[in-house]
Amino acid sequence: MHKLSVTILLACALVPSLRAQDGPSCPDVRATNVAARVDRQGSFSRCGLGVEIFGVPLTIGGSKCFRNEFVYPAHQECQGALNVGTACQPAPDMAVQLYKCECLTVGLISTGISIPKCNCSSAGSAGTIEDAQTLECHVSP
Amino acid sequence: MRWFLACVACVIVALAFEWWVGAARPEPPALVLAQDEQPTQALSGADLELQPAAPREDLAPPATAAPTAAAEEDLVSLLRRVALAYAAQDSAELTALLTGLLATPARCEEALALLEKGGLHEDELACAGAVFTLGAAITCYGSAKSALAVDAHAFTVRVLEALADVQPPEQQDLAEQLIQARDGERYLLDLSYLGKILELRGLHPEQAEVYSGLLVHLSENLSDERGLEEFRALFLTAGQDPTAVKLSLSALLRADATSWLAMAETLFADARGNGPLRSAIAYAIASAAPVELAAASLTRLANTGMYTEFALLGMRAGGSDALAAHYNELVAAGGSSIARKLLVSGLRNETEPVLVGIAATDPDPGVRTQALLTSSLGRPSGPELLDRLESLHARRSDPAQGIATAQAVLVAGNVLINSAGAERERVKEFLLRIAGDASESDNDRLSAARTLAPWMPPGTFDNWVIGGQSVR
Numbered sequence: 001m002h003k004l005s006v007t008i009l010l011a012c013a014l015v016p017s018l019r020a021q022d023g024p025s026c027p028d029v030r031a032t033n034v035a036a037r038v039d040r041q042g043s044f045s046r047c048g049l050g051v052e053i054f055g056v057p058l059t060i061g062g063s064k065c066f067r068n069e070f071v072y073p074a075h076q077e078c079q080g081a082l083n084v085g086t087a088c089q090p091a092p093d094m095a096v097q098l099y100k101c102e103c104l105t106v107g108l109i110s111t112g113i114s115i116p117k118c119n120c121s122s123a124g125s126a127g128t129i130e131d132a133q134t135l136e137c138h139v140s141p
Numbered sequence: 142m143r144w145f146l147a148c149v150a151c152v153i154v155a156l157a158f159e160w161w162v163g164a165a166r167p168e169p170p171a172l173v174l175a176q177d178e179q180p181t182q183a184l185s186g187a188d189l190e191l192q193p194a195a196p197r198e199d200l201a202p203p204a205t206a207a208p209t210a211a212a213e214e215d216l217v218s219l220l221r222r223v224a225l226a227y228a229a230q231d232s233a234e235l236t237a238l239l240t241g242l243l244a245t246p247a248r249c250e251e252a253l254a255l256l257e258k259g260g261l262h263e264d265e266l267a268c269a270g271a272v273f274t275l276g277a278a279i280t281c282y283g284s285a286k287s288a289l290a291v292d293a294h295a296f297t298v299r300v301l302e303a304l305a306d307v308q309p310p311e312q313q314d315l316a317e318q319l320i321q322a323r324d325g326e327r328y329l330l331d332l333s334y335l336g337k338i339l340e341l342r343g344l345h346p347e348q349a350e351v352y353s354g355l356l357v358h359l360s361e362n363l364s365d366e367r368g369l370e371e372f373r374a375l376f377l378t379a380g381q382d383p384t385a386v387k388l389s390l391s392a393l394l395r396a397d398a399t400s401w402l403a404m405a406e407t408l409f410a411d412a413r414g415n416g417p418l419r420s421a422i423a424y425a426i427a428s429a430a431p432v433e434l435a436a437a438s439l440t441r442l443a444n445t446g447m448y449t450e451f452a453l454l455g456m457r458a459g460g461s462d463a464l465a466a467h468y469n470e471l472v473a474a475g476g477s478s479i480a481r482k483l484l485v486s487g488l489r490n491e492t493e494p495v496l497v498g499i500a501a502t503d504p505d506p507g508v509r510t511q512a513l514l515t516s517s518l519g520r521p522s523g524p525e526l527l528d529r530l531e532s533l534h535a536r537r538s539d540p541a542q543g544i545a546t547a548q549a550v551l552v553a554g555n556v557l558i559n560s561a562g563a564e565r566e567r568v569k570e571f572l573l574r575i576a577g578d579a580s581e582s583d584n585d586r587l588s589a590a591r592t593l594a595p596w597m598p599p600g601t602f603d604n605w606v607i608g609g610q611s612v613r
Binding site: 037042050051052053055056058061068070072079092093096098100115122124125128129130 | 228232240280287445446482511519547552558559
């Protein structure tokens with residue numbers, strides 16, 4: 001008897017979701033993953049070592065150092081990707097961070113050596129991007 | 142006579158002893174290397190491919206050497222010493238080594254051949270040294286100040302040709318050396334190389350992205366019709382190569398924005414779902430089209446995640462005014478809130494009262510938040526901004542009037558980073574109130590506490606648990 005009631009309850013629970021897949025109001029789409037990205041803005045300097053060879057000043061080595069770096073987080077977007085029985089819905093916004101970078105001379109511990117390095121620090125949130133999520137469709141019985 | 146014979150015997154014994162001791166004495170490190178390894182100059186291309194990279198533990202200790210001595214030393218060893226001198230930030234040693242290497246262009250060619258055949262791929266030091274040396278050679282040979290009689294154009298073409306066969310990551314490093322080589326303000330990779338780069342890009346389609354990247358400064362300094370024609374052809378054929386599209390489109394927009402802007406917008410629309418290509422097109426418009434046209438175009442294309450392009454346009458001369466004009470037009474017409482938000486994100490040159498005014502009047506909460514974020518980004522905020530932040534947050538239950546707590550926390554985070562004194566203390570109290578307010582959602586409370594935690598004395602949030610999660 002106990003098993004029968006559990007089976008009936010489970011069957012009842014499944015009915016709405018089965019209906020949802022065929023329901024006319026379900027858009028049958030899902031959210032699409034968008035990878036995180038870093039956009040480096042404008043020109044850059046190179047944090048290298050300055051030398052002069054045959055009278056020509058040169059910068060040797062060193063990493064590229066852009067003044068501004070925008071960091072976009074990995075998120076999801078509603079791009080219309082098909083997926084039966086689900087909908088793509090907005091999710092809370094996510095922050096886009098701005099980092100400001102400059103060449104600094106950094107000492108290496110216990111070596112007496114100082115090397116130029118691109119040092120970036122957060123300037124804060126430049127804005128927000130919309131996030132999205134995939135939700136199962138639910139049609140009220 | 143006996144005395145004389147004894148002296149001769151002593152001299153013979155002494156000479157024999159000196160000869161024996163001299164034979165037993167080890168050679169200096171450089172000579173040992175020269176004996177153990179075949180001179181790389183004598184190897185053919187095939188031999189270079191097969192030559193195993195020397196293990197790093199074989200490194201001889203760096204020593205100062207005169208250029209003449211350096212010229213006789215094994216090339217791989219010299220290249221490692223270049224990298225070591227750079228790592229030790231020893232400009233004198235680096236200058237001496239590079240002077241010696243650059244004085245003999247054949248040695249630079251040899252370094253290029255080693256790099257091209259992958260002969261240095263496993264030897265990080267020698268590889269870095271080769272890239273440094275070639276970068277210095279391109280700049281030095283191409284400089285008007287240089288007294289060296291080297292055909293700089295031919296040498297650079299040789300490096301361009303070799304680039305396709307250099308393995309990553311040194312391939313990208315070498316490409317960067319080419320891109321950055323300058324004689325004063327003039328980039329050495331000028332329009333005279335355009336044909337060659339496009340030819341190599343066509344010959345090595347698998348390396349198209351690397352060769353496209355070399356066009357960056359060429360597209361900025363386009364002046365002749367032939368170069369423009371080359372970029373036109375590149376734009377029309379580059380298709381899915383974002384770097385080529387960005388650079389060729391930039392060149393075309395600089396030359397004739399009215400003709401190319403419509404095509405750029407069509408291409409942007411067609412690239413739905415292709416983020417990198419869309420970014421490339423928007424970046425070209427923001428950086429190259431006249432500011433008025435660029436602002437109008439970006440307003441039409443405005444899409445979530447275009448902060449970089451709007452910021453770039455806002456930094457150009459007249460860009461901020463153009464963005465502000467389009468914002469005013471849009472807000473008066475009740476136009477797209479996403480476009481308004483991005484236009485406001487580019488107004489970083491505007492004063493705090495202007496941005497706080499937008500936060501007070503714009504009908505959309507996202508734009509109101511953006512105005513406060515733009516104003517508080519990378520610069521200190523004043524009491525006027527904090528007053529507006531608190532009043533908008535107080536009306537958070539009405540989206541037509543206020544801003545949500547999550548957005549208010551972001552603005553407060555900017556003030557914490559960029560302001561000091563009374564403003565920072567005030568915003569700390571604001572965040573602490575949110576963190577302790579049970580009427581706020583757990584997510585917002587956690588976010589406020591975690592934003593605040595680095596700015597508070599250690600241990601402040603040790604026992605805080607919000608929604609089952611520790612603040613730490």
